[in-house]
Amino acid sequence: MLECFKKPFDESLRIARDIGADALQIGLFALNQSAGERAEALDKMKAHGLRVSAVCGDLGGHGFTRAEDNAAKIETSKRIMEMALAFEADVVTTHIGVIPADKGGCYGVLAEACAELGRFGEQCGARFAIETGPESPEVLRDFLAQLPTKGIGVNYDPANLVMVTGADPIEGVATLKDWIVHTHAKDGVMLKQTDPAVIYGYFADGGIEDFRMEEYFRELPLGQGRVDIPAWLAALSKVDYDGFVTIEREVGSDPVGDIAMAVRYLKEMMRR
Template sequence: MTMTSSDKLRFGVDLVTFFHPGFWGVDGYDGIIAHSRAQPRAFWDKILDSVQASGVTGVELTFSPFNWQDAIKTYGSVEAFAAQLSSRGLQLASGFFAELEAAGDFTKPSAQTAIIDKAERYADFLTACGSDVMVIGAPLRQTLGARPVRFHDFEQARKIADFLNRLGAVLHAKGVRLALHTEAHSIFAAARDVDLMMLLTDPAYVHMCPDTAHIIVAGSDPIQLVDRHHERMIIAHWKDALGPMPADTPIDEHIHDRHRPYFCGFGLGRVDWPAWIRLLRDRGYQGWAILELDAAADPVHDIANGLTLVRQALLPIYR
């Protein structure tokens, strides 16, 4: 079975999928970074060749060494990177922007100015490569029981939403749409938190990138949650998870490493994929579906297997 434009879904992969030492034949994540710096062209060529070999057609850039600055530095220009994608039949689906999580207290005017400047430059890159979606990670929550307590209440959410509205308007002027990513242990993953942020942000400027696995890890149901806000979804991360993480999980610089044991291959976890594809069909969703596996040891095989599942079991339902 081959996919056609009538399927209305386009499949891509987030480059975090390639963040596994075994794929690169190195010891540890520091080894990946060292390899990317020592042999940047070989590093990026292997990534793009692997995406092509997996069968998907879209790429979502993410943190360094898989970010847009690294791509430009490696190939020499935005145009040269775009040409590398095109020569392999690939498109830039989207770019992940992680600056909110790293900014600390971004409610300060100086921090907001710096974030907007970075986002504008990123938006220029995205549009030059033919993409119009910037996926943005939300700030992390506080570990349960930590002192002093910081409540994520209405007033705090309102401050964050105000900035997201303004950032969304800035990006819109650049031809790029802001999509909030449902990152587990952030202020935008569990059902109540997503409902609150969707209520407070302007749907004209702030959209949604649901991640099925992260919603499950956060203890919520991705089908019910996304159905409530389906009109805000402009891109989606398709990933499976084994179940929710403990409520007292420490939320610190290692939280993303703690997530990984809870993620699993497509069809092996809690995501009800037939219900998911029926939801997208019934709500008329069209756009990118980003198949994502955090740090897969054999990413080409795993992505190809996921795509096979989609083609054989899900696309007939969607049609």
């Protein structure tokens, strides 16, 4: 992901090229840009031999779990899908909020929002991809299966499953195979089990500093956590996934070094 470098735009492009990346996932820096400004940014990426794998369209807060907030968030998300297409990408990734396993509470609100966004995606040629993490792959699969649209997919992040739910990230690939349209290559470890809704609630309310996150889970450089990366890549291959494997490194004192190492590691694994 471009923002993981924590560098200015042009410098990040040079770094991505130099470490051997083929594509970048971008954030919302271009949401309010003109068509000309977006075209200029895309031309810069292409000049470095880079494509856009997806746009991260996460709007923060409680996702789409609160009906009173959804009209504005849905319209913004539609504009983000249009932005993705302007960058020649057809996937927008996001966290929608915690899907209730018992189908109670905000389940219907989430389904209604995703149905509208999925229909819009079908019309314009984009996919709105829910990132794995706050619920089990089975709960997410059942939620997706009941939607009246094919415009909603999955951004498969194996580390989120390991760190937050404790679900098996290898078995989860088969569970969600019909919906995976993008992936995050990320690693980590769970230190203490807790309710995923509590974790994502702290993120949503902006109080994650009070949560003592380091007591519950830790993101680690690729290959150093509990995600069996070779087995995960093999599982993706087995279900004929041929999309991007996008490195996400959200923490650490040397993100450039960690991402460069991850590029080398993934390319080595993929050659086997």
